[in-house]
Each structure stands twice: as structure tokens, then as C-alpha cells.
Amino acid sequence: MAETAKPDLFVGVDLGGTKILAGVFNSQLKLLQSAKLSTKSSRGFDAIVDRVARCVRDAVDEADMNLKQVRAIGIGAPGAVDPETGEVIFAPNLQWKEAPLKKELEKQLEIPVFVENDGNACALGVHELELKGRSRSLLGIFLGTGVGGGIIIDGKVYRGFNGAAGEIGHMVLQVGGPKCGCGNNGCFEALASRTALFREIQQRVKGGEKTILTDMLGSELNDLKSGDLRKAVRKGDKLVEKVIESAAEYTGIAVANLLNILNPETVVLGGGVIDALQDEMMSIIIETAMDYAMPGTVKGIEIVASKLGDNAGITGGAVLARQRFK
Amino acid sequence: MAETAKPDLFVGVDLGGTKILAGVFNSQLKLLQSAKLSTKSSRGFDAIVDRVARCVRDAVDEADMNLKQVRAIGIGAPGAVDPETGEVIFAPNLQWKEAPLKKELEKQLEIPVFVENDGNACALGVHELELKGRSRSLLGIFLGTGVGGGIIIDGKVYRGFNGAAGEIGHMVLQVGGPKCGCGNNGCFEALASRTALFREIQQRVKGGEKTILTDMLGSELNDLKSGDLRKAVRKGDKLVEKVIESAAEYTGIAVANLLNILNPETVVLGGGVIDALQDEMMSIIIETAMDYAMPGTVKGIEIVASKLGDNAGITGGAVLARQRFK
Numbered sequence: 001m002a003e004t005a006k007p008d009l010f011v012g013v014d015l016g017g018t019k020i021l022a023g024v025f026n027s028q029l030k031l032l033q034s035a036k037l038s039t040k041s042s043r044g045f046d047a048i049v050d051r052v053a054r055c056v057r058d059a060v061d062e063a064d065m066n067l068k069q070v071r072a073i074g075i076g077a078p079g080a081v082d083p084e085t086g087e088v089i090f091a092p093n094l095q096w097k098e099a100p101l102k103k104e105l106e107k108q109l110e111i112p113v114f115v116e117n118d119g120n121a122c123a124l125g126v127h128e129l130e131l132k133g134r135s136r137s138l139l140g141i142f143l144g145t146g147v148g149g150g151i152i153i154d155g156k157v158y159r160g161f162n163g164a165a166g167e168i169g170h171m172v173l174q175v176g177g178p179k180c181g182c183g184n185n186g187c188f189e190a191l192a193s194r195t196a197l198f199r200e201i202q203q204r205v206k207g208g209e210k211t212i213l214t215d216m217l218g219s220e221l222n223d224l225k226s227g228d229l230r231k232a233v234r235k236g237d238k239l240v241e242k243v244i245e246s247a248a249e250y251t252g253i254a255v256a257n258l259l260n261i262l263n264p265e266t267v268v269l270g271g272g273v274i275d276a277l278q279d280e281m282m283s284i285i286i287e288t289a290m291d292y293a294m295p296g297t298v299k300g301i302e303i304v305a306s307k308l309g310d311n312a313g314i315t316g317g318a319v320l321a322r323q324r325f326k
Numbered sequence: 327m328a329e330t331a332k333p334d335l336f337v338g339v340d341l342g343g344t345k346i347l348a349g350v351f352n353s354q355l356k357l358l359q360s361a362k363l364s365t366k367s368s369r370g371f372d373a374i375v376d377r378v379a380r381c382v383r384d385a386v387d388e389a390d391m392n393l394k395q396v397r398a399i400g401i402g403a404p405g406a407v408d409p410e411t412g413e414v415i416f417a418p419n420l421q422w423k424e425a426p427l428k429k430e431l432e433k434q435l436e437i438p439v440f441v442e443n444d445g446n447a448c449a450l451g452v453h454e455l456e457l458k459g460r461s462r463s464l465l466g467i468f469l470g471t472g473v474g475g476g477i478i479i480d481g482k483v484y485r486g487f488n489g490a491a492g493e494i495g496h497m498v499l500q501v502g503g504p505k506c507g508c509g510n511n512g513c514f515e516a517l518a519s520r521t522a523l524f525r526e527i528q529q530r531v532k533g534g535e536k537t538i539l540t541d542m543l544g545s546e547l548n549d550l551k552s553g554d555l556r557k558a559v560r561k562g563d564k565l566v567e568k569v570i571e572s573a574a575e576y577t578g579i580a581v582a583n584l585l586n587i588l589n590p591e592t593v594v595l596g597g598g599v600i601d602a603l604q605d606e607m608m609s610i611i612i613e614t615a616m617d618y619a620m621p622g623t624v625k626g627i628e629i630v631a632s633k634l635g636d637n638a639g640i641t642g643g644a645v646l647a648r649q650r651f652k
Contacts, residue, residue: 079622080620080622080623089622090620090621090622092621136487137486137487149587151587153479153484158479159589160463160588160589160590160623161462161463161589161590161591161623161626161627162589162622162623162624162625162626162627163589163622164586164589164620164622164623165587165588165589165623166587166589167586167587167589167620167622167623168586168587170583170586170618170620171583171586171587172499172579172582172583172618173498173499173501174500174501175499175500175503175576175579177501182620184618250501253498253501256498257496257497257498257583258587260490260493260494260496260497261475261477261491261492261493261494261497261584261587261588262486262491262587263485263486263487263488263489263490263491263492263493264486264487265487292496292498292510294406294490294493294496294508295416296405296406296415296416296488296489296490296493297406297486297487297488297490297491297493298488299488300487300488301487301488
């Protein structure tokens, strides 16, 4: 029996502080299958590299494919990255410094690995697959557990001097505002991430305000998810509505700041929070951004929500893998 | 008698909301002479173009040179600019929209004119002449009546989609903070420009706080200048010291935001406020910026004060004129 030609594959990996997501893509960058593992970041660098490798193998197996078909792997990592050496220079959520991610993963999998900052990878995925490369300059803003960003200038990822550009989550919007995980106060991330939304709701509940979330989840609100906020607000919950509106306004001001600084052609918002609360947040974000941005910066630009949702990172990883693999 | 060879000249113009400064430079970009005129912005576009032309002629005359020796003129204008057509798209301080500055000025002077945003022009001047082009990415922050900015990426001015990038003065740092001239609240410009410093001092004096500035200038403090603040603080004036420290801290937070977003190799601070108060402000700015910036962004970068002072704009204009003139 003649052997069937085995298609070339690319794997995109989204390495986060809490979970690893790996996606197997064909050479047209269609997603075939994906797999998920928790990161277990406290176990240290070697263990995490093992888990990334396992997650890649799992995804390939889910797709009924063979690891030998994978031409390259692209990874988005949560920190500053040297795209040449594939070293993660600094990743606070993983407690990594100068971690040789590319080198160790290539040793385990014997496949070329390319590493990029996670925000950049997401922006790359949106730019190449969702917008088909038609925007010359793009700013990606991803609201999840934290707030990530990625900047595309002249069609290429903009990394800055130390590979650390696009850390928009730690742009201070409110000097003296709520404490951020980074140690500063009033960062965009401390005002509009999922973490910020949940903390604000929990504090208000402790302060005696009422929400149907406590009927849904109990008074501690331990297992709160972005989807619960959507359910609550659609049932007319005023507390949740106020908190979401406030986060959307802060996000709009952040977008305006970035429009004034970078004047990109396209702003794309994504991540779990936008994915769950797009209908509630996007119109407020756009209205606030247009109100705060200088008139010169907004003519002909667009501000849109990404449709890639949680798959933006693996998509970007696959784009990276295909771009860099020659 | 044999005729002496007449050297080629380039003229740089800094067109501001209140004054026009023109500088005559030789082909090595050494400043020979300069001239100054008030802008009289209320008189409208044609009158301002006449005044720019007059200021150029005055500067050339001051240098004992002839207008025929001027090969090109470079102008920094306070707004969004189309560098190809030389049109000023939007300049709120001049109340201009789609103003054909290049075209009209070339008609009057019969010399090629190139137009750039003023913050970009200043950044270009600092990058080319002060740093000798050695930094690949530079962010210029200019604190004067307002706050201007200019971004150099890969050795070139970064303009963004509408030519309006670098409007860092309207980055909101303090949602709900003091009113800004742009209509928003809590902009960098409303917290650290000369206008902001003066307003804060005047309000505190009205509120009963004491300063030796009132002995120097009378209780209305009408003719306050940046240099007066320097004199006061050097005489131990606590009110002025506090206000300057606060502005320096806000500036440091703004620098950190921009480091996190753009991760440039070099940040240069300039403009009249920095020129007058460099010794009082720079160490606080740098310390605050380093404190707020993400660790990944600051390794090997430098934050410095420009030595070009008020001449940054005309220097940048001359650099632009020489670059674009072929």
C-alpha cells in the first residue's frame, strides 16, 4: 500500500502563569486540535519545560498526527524575550530570569523552537490571521488575568531595546490608585484586568453591596469567572454593571493614551475579559477612547474586538513558527 | 577682486503657539545666528506665514548672509503634520486645520520647505546633533508651556498612521486630575508643564501658602518664569520646592509608562522647564522612572537631559532641512 503524504504542521504554544495551551495548525494555519495543561509555575524552569513539551505532544496526539510532521514551534511567553536566542530574559509570573527556553525545548523535542513575548505573539496572530496583514500598524490589548499588549509597526513586531516593549498593563492611569501585582499603584492592569474586576466586586460585597453573584456562587465568590459577570449583568445586576462600566472606561482611557502616543492604524482588544464581556464593554471603550484621544490621531483608524478569543496566543505562536521556519 | 565662495546654509524654524524662532546653520549644522518673533496666532494663517518668512529673513540677515544661500528650510509645527505634502493637518494652538504651510512658505521664499511635528523635530535635533545618531530608538520629552514628545525608531522619526504619534502630553496619568487645555483631566501636560507648575503655585498662594515669589513678583505672580522658580527654590522656598518635586514625580511616572510601552534605548528630556530646573528635577525624574518601570525595560538604557535647551526645535528643523534636501 502506498504511503499517504503526511502534511506539514506548525505548533503554537501560549505559555501563561497559570496554564499552557498548545495548538496544532496545518501549513495554511488552520487549527486542527489543541491541548491544555496547568503551568505549575512553582515547580521551576525544568518542570515547566517538561510540561510544555508534554502539552505539545498531547496536542499532536489529539490531532492524530506525528511529532515528526511538526516543522517548527512558536511560543508566546509572559515576559521580556530575546527573539534571537529564544531566551526569556525576565518573566515575573514564572519567576524566570535568563531562562533558555528555546534551547531546552529543542533538546527535548528535536524541533526548531521560536520564542516571543506573549502579547506580541497575540498581536501577531490577530494581525496575520484575523486582519490578513492589512493593517500596517496595530496595537493589541489583551485583558485577562493581567493585561498584555503587543505592538506591530510596519507590519513587524516592535520589541524595543530590551525586547520588553508593549508592557501596556503597567501604564499608570491613576497615580495613587489600587495596588498592582507589580508593586506600583494605579496601573491599567490594576483597574481593568479580570483580577481587578473580581477584587472590586469582592470588596464591594464585603462592604455590604448586593449582587446576584452571591446567590450564584456563595458569599465568598471564590470561583468567580468572567462568564459569571456576563450572566449577572444580563440578569440586571447593578453592582456588576457598574464595575464593568468602570473597567471599560479605564480601558478606553488607556486606549486613548496609546492612540496619542503610537497613533496606530488599528487597535484590537482581546483576551478572556473582552471575550466574555464584549457586548457590555466595547461600545464604552470605543466611546471613551474617541472622547479622550487627540482629534489628529483618530481619523480613519479602527478599534475592534478580536474574534480569536483564547486562541490568539496559540495562533500567534503558529504564525511565528511558520514565519521563522525557513 | 575674485568673488568669495558663499557657503550653503540651512534654516531651522521652531513655530510655536506664542513665538517663532528661526536659526541659520552652516552645512555642518553649526548655528550661526537666530531670530525671534511673536507668533500672533490670532491673526490667522496668512499672517503667521508672513511672520515665519520674516523671521527667516531676519535670521539670515543677522548672520550677514543672503537668502539665496539657503538650500532648504525645516519647520517644526505644533500639531499633526503630513511630512510629504507639508500640510499641517491639525494644530489646536494655532487654530489651524489642513493648513498648506510648505506650499505658501515656498511661494514667499522660493526655497524648499520641509515640515515636521515640533516634538518630532526636537527629537530629531537631539538624536542627530547631540547624540550623533548613536541611539537606535529615542524618546524625546519636552516640558515647556505644554508637553511635547517625539519618537525615533530605527533611527527615523516615527509618525504613526495620521502623523500624530508622540502626543505624550495628553497621556492621562491621573483620571479625574487637574483640567488640561485639551479638555480632558489629569493629562501629563496638566501635571508637569510650566502652565501646570504656575497654576499650582498661584492656587496655593491664593489658598494662603507663603512663597518668596510674591516678594519677587507681587501677589498676582503675573510675570512668573521658569527661572523664577529656580531662584526661589535655591533660596530655600518650600512651596516652590514641593510643587517642583511633585511635577518631577509625575514626569518620572510618565517616563516609566513610556519605557514600559516603547522600551526605547534613550530618553531625552528637554524644553524650558528642564532647562531651568534640571538640577532640581532630573534626579527625581530618573529615580521615579526606574522605580515604576518594569525591570525588563531599563537594562542599559539612559535617561538624560538635553543640552540644546530652547534651540532643540531650530536644530531639528535644520537637521530635517539637510536630510530632506537632495
